[in-house]
Amino acid sequence: MASARDDRGTEPSGPHGFTNDFDDFSESWFRIPRGPMPPQMAYEIVHEEAMLDGNARLNLATFVGTWMDEHANRLYAETFDKNMIDKDEYPKTAEIETRCWRILADLWHAPDPESTIGTSTIGSSEAAMLAGLALMRRWRARRREAGLPTDRPNLVMSAAVQVCWEKFCNYWDIEARLVPVSLAHPTFDGHDLASYVDENTIGVVAIMGVTYTGAYEPVADIARALDRIQEDTGLDVPVHVDGASGAMVAPFIQPEIAWDFQVDRVVSINTSGHKYGLVYPGLGWVVWRTRDHLPDDMIFSVSYLGGDMPTLALNFSRPGAQVLLQYYLFLRLGFEGYRAVHQHTQDVALFTSGEIARMGPFELVSDGGDIPVFAWRLKDGHTDNWTLYNLSDKLRARGWQVPAYPLPEDMQDVTVQRIVVRRGRRVAARDFLKDFRACVEYLDGLSGPIPVEREGSGFHH
Numbered sequence: 440m441a442s443a444r445d446d447r448g449t450e451p452s453g454p455h456g457f458t459n460d461f462d463d464f465s466e467s468w469f470r471i472p473r474g475p476m477p478p479q480m481a482y483e484i485v486h487e488e489a490m491l492d493g494n495a496r497l498n499l500a501t502f503v504g505t506w507m508d509e510h511a512n513r514l515y516a517e518t519f520d521k522n523m524i525d526k527d528e529y530p531k532t533a534e535i536e537t538r539c540w541r542i543l544a545d546l547w548h549a550p551d552p553e554s555t556i557g558t559s560t561i562g563s564s565e566a567a568m569l570a571g572l573a574l575m576r577r578w579r580a581r582r583r584e585a586g587l588p589t590d591r592p593n594l595v596m597s598a599a600v601q602v603c604w605e606k607f608c609n610y611w612d613i614e615a616r617l618v619p620v621s622l623a624h625p626t627f628d629g630h631d632l633a634s635y636v637d638e639n640t641i642g643v644v645a646i647m648g649v650t651y652t653g654a655y656e657p658v659a660d661i662a663r664a665l666d667r668i669q670e671d672t673g674l675d676v677p678v679h680v681d682g683a684s685g686a687m688v689a690p691f692i693q694p695e696i697a698w699d700f701q702v703d704r705v706v707s708i709n710t711s712g713h714k715y716g717l718v719y720p721g722l723g724w725v726v727w728r729t730r731d732h733l734p735d736d737m738i739f740s741v742s743y744l745g746g747d748m749p750t751l752a753l754n755f756s757r758p759g760a761q762v763l764l765q766y767y768l769f770l771r772l773g774f775e776g777y778r779a780v781h782q783h784t785q786d787v788a789l790f791t792s793g794e795i796a797r798m799g800p801f802e803l804v805s806d807g808g809d810i811p812v813f814a815w816r817l818k819d820g821h822t823d824n825w826t827l828y829n830l831s832d833k834l835r836a837r838g839w840q841v842p843a844y845p846l847p848e849d850m851q852d853v854t855v856q857r858i859v860v861r862r863g864r865r866v867a868a869r870d871f872l873k874d875f876r877a878c879v880e881y882l883d884g885l886s887g888p889i890p891v892e893r894e895g896s897g898f899h900h
């Protein structure tokens with residue numbers, strides 16, 4: 440049985456490279472081939488399969504960086520072997536990591552960026568786990584000191600949170616208290632917060648850049664609601680800001696919004712370097728207001744230049760190159776560069792959402808004025824013949840990935856479609872709008888309804 444596979448690998452990939460014989464390989468996808476194969480053949484297999492993935496330029500669904508410049512690519516190729524945990528072998532990478540999160544602490548108005556603490560992570564999800572754990576441990580320590588039970592912690596946040604927070608609550612046995620969004624309160628704004636918060640609340644998560652719509656939750660309003668709760672009940676509940684997208688956007692193009700450590704209740708902030716930090720996938724950051732907001736028992740020591748260096752991370756080994764790429768971009772772009780890139784991206788988002796709004800069938804749920812992400816719904820009564828899922832399919836046939844999905848709990852009857860603009864280019868927006876109009880015209884020209892073939896969407900934010 441294995442014999443067919445046995446001689447494979449000694450064959451070059453067909454005469455003159457015009458044919459190849461790995462077509463029947465699929466039978467053994469799940470078993471390691473018995474013998475080796477020539478590198479160019481293995482390369483071709485992986486290369487061709489990877490080519491079948493979506494085209495990044497046409498992917499309007501992802502938040503994650505898919506392009507860096509030539510110098511970044513060169514740096515990446517020079518540094519892909521660096522391991523973030525080996526502080527002793529790569530002390531410069533470790534030092535640059537520290538510079539990066541201090542730069543973020545400063546951008547986010549930490550009272551003393553020199554003395555606080557932060558770290559890089561593999562993404563915002565890992566950062567959220569660490570920040571959430573810090574909230575839980577500090578709550579637990581306070582409760583233990585007061586001789587109170589610690590068995591029923593809860594975390595309060597919008598029903599529109601990113602899935603990483605539901606994971607955090609699930610993995611660490613914390614009750615997720617989700618505040619529903621509604622037509623009256625489409626974003627979590629602190630309304631009715633007192634009925635969710637109690638003595639077992641470890642913290643409240645506020646999101647700068649909700650994945651569904653791109654909207655900023657009003658961190659200062661949420662903090663004020665918690666101030667009132669403290670006046671009434673004595674409960675002092677901290678806020679963590681999930682700034683996966685927005686914490687890399689707002690400091691540059693919306694400096695007037697107080698959402699960061701300027702708000703006293705904010706104890707920690709996370710962001711994704713690989714979203715609007717503009718780095719390739721595999722990088723997140725978390726920073727605490729002060730060193731005291733991270734419990735000591737979460738910190739481990741690794742050896743570093745003959746001494747010790749504090750680390751906190753779920754992973755041990757992890758690529759260090761992305762950290763260097765983040766630093767490269769901080770230097771390359773500077774504040775002004777990031778501002779210009781993000782402002783341009785936002786202009787393209789506003790232009791595109793404006794064009795979609797003007798077409799007639801659609802109503803914007805958000806316009807891209809917070810993070811450059813916007814969503815729309817079909818106007819009530821526009822048509823019974825098609826839905827945004829059909830439009831999504833039509834666009835997909837032209838290569839564009841623009842997911843449609845239901846809004847969260849309590850608004851799940853509303854279907855929206857969303858575009859994430861990344862390093863926006865007006866030409867790309869025009870190309871897209873041309874195809875978009877053609878798809879809508881086709882659908883509006885139908886004489887009867889498209890049969891329903893699926894309910895909801897498997898799309899994950």
Ligand SMILES: *Cc1c(COP(=O)(O)O)cnc(C)c1O
Nearest residue numbers: 562563564601603650681683711
């Ligand atoms: C993307 C996102 C996350 C998860 O970030 P990763 O870097 O993909 O792990 C968490 N929260 C929000 C608001 C996000 O947009």
